[in-house]
Amino acid sequence: MLNLHSFLFKSATYSMFFVIVSYAALLMLFTSCSANLSVQHEVPLADSSTQAVQYSIVCFIHGDGDYIYHDTNGKEYKADEQALAVAKKVAQQNLYAEVYIFHQKPKRHFLLFFPLRDGEFFYYRNGQLIANELYRRDNERSHFQNEVDLYHRFHENVKHDVVSMFLYYGHEVPEFDGAAYDASYPDRKFIIDDLAVGLKDFTHDSARFDLMILSTCYGGTPYTINALGPFAKTIIASPENLHLSYFDLSSLERLDLRMRDGDVPTFAKRFAHEAFDQLEKDIQTEVSVAVYDIAGVDEYLLSVSAAYTKTLNTMKSEPLFPLTTIEHCDCAEFPEYLKPTMSAGVEILYRPALFGKSKFKQKHSGWECLRSVAP
Amino acid sequence: MKAQMFLGFIVMMFVLALPVNAGGKGEIQKYFNDVANKVKATENVTEKRTILDESLKGMSKVLNMVQSSPFISNEDGAVIGRIKASLQEKQDELTGNNGYQRVPDTQLNNFSNYVVQSMEQAETISISLVALLLIIILVVLLV
Numbered sequence: 001m002l003n004l005h006s007f008l009f010k011s012a013t014y015s016m017f018f019v020i021v022s023y024a025a026l027l028m029l030f031t032s033c034s035a036n037l038s039v040q041h042e043v044p045l046a047d048s049s050t051q052a053v054q055y056s057i058v059c060f061i062h063g064d065g066d067y068i069y070h071d072t073n074g075k076e077y078k079a080d081e082q083a084l085a086v087a088k089k090v091a092q093q094n095l096y097a098e099v100y101i102f103h104q105k106p107k108r109h110f111l112l113f114f115p116l117r118d119g120e121f122f123y124y125r126n127g128q129l130i131a132n133e134l135y136r137r138d139n140e141r142s143h144f145q146n147e148v149d150l151y152h153r154f155h156e157n158v159k160h161d162v163v164s165m166f167l168y169y170g171h172e173v174p175e176f177d178g179a180a181y182d183a184s185y186p187d188r189k190f191i192i193d194d195l196a197v198g199l200k201d202f203t204h205d206s207a208r209f210d211l212m213i214l215s216t217c218y219g220g221t222p223y224t225i226n227a228l229g230p231f232a233k234t235i236i237a238s239p240e241n242l243h244l245s246y247f248d249l250s251s252l253e254r255l256d257l258r259m260r261d262g263d264v265p266t267f268a269k270r271f272a273h274e275a276f277d278q279l280e281k282d283i284q285t286e287v288s289v290a291v292y293d294i295a296g297v298d299e300y301l302l303s304v305s306a307a308y309t310k311t312l313n314t315m316k317s318e319p320l321f322p323l324t325t326i327e328h329c330d331c332a333e334f335p336e337y338l339k340p341t342m343s344a345g346v347e348i349l350y351r352p353a354l355f356g357k358s359k360f361k362q363k364h365s366g367w368e369c370l371r372s373v374a375p
Numbered sequence: 376m377k378a379q380m381f382l383g384f385i386v387m388m389f390v391l392a393l394p395v396n397a398g399g400k401g402e403i404q405k406y407f408n409d410v411a412n413k414v415k416a417t418e419n420v421t422e423k424r425t426i427l428d429e430s431l432k433g434m435s436k437v438l439n440m441v442q443s444s445p446f447i448s449n450e451d452g453a454v455i456g457r458i459k460a461s462l463q464e465k466q467d468e469l470t471g472n473n474g475y476q477r478v479p480d481t482q483l484n485n486f487s488n489y490v491v492q493s494m495e496q497a498e499t500i501s502i503s504l505v506a507l508l509l510i511i512i513l514v515v516l517l518v
Binding site: 070076180217241242244325355356 | 401405408412453457465468475482486488489491492493495
């Protein structure tokens, strides 16, 4: 018994020593990952920029939430990691592009107390990884300031025409409240207006992205499109729920072959059709993909802006919020949204859920609205 | 003694860190994915229906208990209420109640996929860690 006790005590001492040494090693490893030291792969920009950049893609992948889904064979995926893998492939296969990927990860701590970096940045140019850095997402100034700083560190203003794209992959960006958007920052709020502020910093008020892909649930509301419209010429979004398998990004591979004429609206429609076909094949819940030509939807947005703002304000002032249920539904269900210009500038691809109460709904206006339902 | 206490502290940190880091992620989705796998694994239609019915009832029971727990905030309670309502609709459709057409026998596999995908789109994303951990514990204990 004494021997056993001695053995256990020695084992415990060795284990403790091992744990302390491991922690020390990990601490050294993590503290060495400062923003400037964590470049894992570096190619001099002068060498890699011999091929002119024709496409510039900024891709945000939000991964700070419950992003697990399963395919119909029961295989589990993490939505953000899947999107990241495809985004990297897109970056590698586009030899005439620069691609900025920001992967927003959950906050984690070393030894429960020391925060680790919760953002990872990848910069590809001409298919090569130029920089890969860890950074901190938490920032007092604004939601995207650190990302904007990284973007402007590598971005060069070129004189020739570049097709620019902004991609956001994550869960629904709320239009008000926005608490707990990041699961690991429950007190931090994030709403669509914050995304718009971030976009303003990316574009420096000078230009719009040629194409924005908003791969989230309920991206096709009048408010969201109105808020993001000043920063994009064409937006692809899902007015209804969007399954976590998202819009298939692989349509962005080999843009030089797929977008030879530089016709972004035509490419956007092709992207939407391919994303829709992919979702329709695998998903039993409803599928909706809409392409918004911002110049074409302006008049409709103006005509319904007051009605939508009134709804939002009512919901914000609701004393029981967030205990009331907010339901999303097709704007076509409300008379005040039925305008002659409702379908102008919108191409909508829609298939109802194969089960559930909306399975008989045959078409969608392309615009999603809100209504409150008593708890 | 101090060394043992320190060792105990380190071990406790590891034990606590695991569920906190995991964040209870995907547990409801995993539960229904397991259900779908069981449904697809059997050829017997009655058995398929029973598996689906019992799993929907089981999760609803768990959510009822979590919702009435004193540890749950009003906000979480509201979200859980909405998930419960969604599960009830699925149960109604499975059995053909409350105006729903009964899911045909030939569609039960697809319906099980629908339940999984619907839960993957549900608001489980916005439930707090405390609520999720309670759900996980009760699923393990009761279902």
